[in-house]
Every structure is written in C-alpha cells, then in structure tokens.
Amino acid sequence: MRAPNPDVVRVLIHSDARQTIKTAAARAFPLEAGGLLLGWWDNDMVVVRAAIEVVDPAATGTSWIRHEGLAQRALDQAVAKFGHPWLGYIGDWHSHPAACDASQQDRQSIRIASLAYAQPLVLIVHRRDGIIDIHAARHGRPQTVSAESI
Secondary structure: OOOOOOOEEEEEEOHHHHHHHHHHHHHHOOOOOEEEEEEEEEOOEEEEEEEEEOOOOOOOOOOOOOOHHHHHHHHHHHHHHHOOOOOEEEEEEEEEOOOOOOOHHHHHHHHHHHOOOOOOEEEEEEEOOOOEEEEEEEOOEEEEEEEEEO
16 A cells, blocks of 8 residues: 655546536536535545536636635535535636636635645636646645546
C-alpha cells in the first residue's frame, strides 16, 4: 500500500457527476453553466459522487457566478434527495464554451473558498472540447491533482 502524499490531492470522479456536468454544459451552450460538486473526503482523496447545476440567470459566454442563496437551496435539496450520510459540498464546477482551461479568477475563487475548510476543495472546468480541467486548493493554496474516473 502506498503512503499518502500530502502534496497531491487524489480526486475520484464518478461517471454520474461527469455526465451531469456534460449535459448541463451542452444545454447551456453558448453560455457558461455551473454548480456544486457533492461528495466526501477520504484520507488523501476527494470523492466527487455527484454534480448539481445551480443556474446563474446572468450567465454569459465567459461568466458564471455562484449565487449563494440559490447554491445553498440546491445543496440542501440534493443532500436530502441523495440521503447519503457522507455527502456534502466539496467544490464547484462550471463550463467554458471555448476550449480554455480555468482562468486565474477561477483558480483564485477556489483558493479563497478553501480557506473555510479543513479539507481540500475541488474545481472542475468542463471545456467545450470535452476536456475537464481539475484544480484543488487546501487552506488557500493550490494543490497538485491526481484524477481518476470511477
């Protein structure tokens, strides 16, 4: 058994979460879409079990903003619906209608959000070309990511 590397965040992404993100991104195109990642932490891993969409009524082709009230309601509903005892907020996702990775603002947002959590948060950016760009932050610092699909 390999020892955990504290400098690398392992991210396991369930196929259901990937499909939800892909579907929401396609439906919103040419605008950005986004939402929350739900899952749990397991030692050096973040397990992304589900993704939920949180609509930004003002989304554009280059912007999606998470509105806290809408996001909290969506989170509460999803946690109640799934009923999994470990399931909770572990990060954000959004789409880029162009083939571009997470912006500096995207990366800064997840670093700032991670200050409120003891465990790392994850950001997934779904690009129009189907590539997903994954970032993680812990205590305000960017982390190296090792990602796998499950």
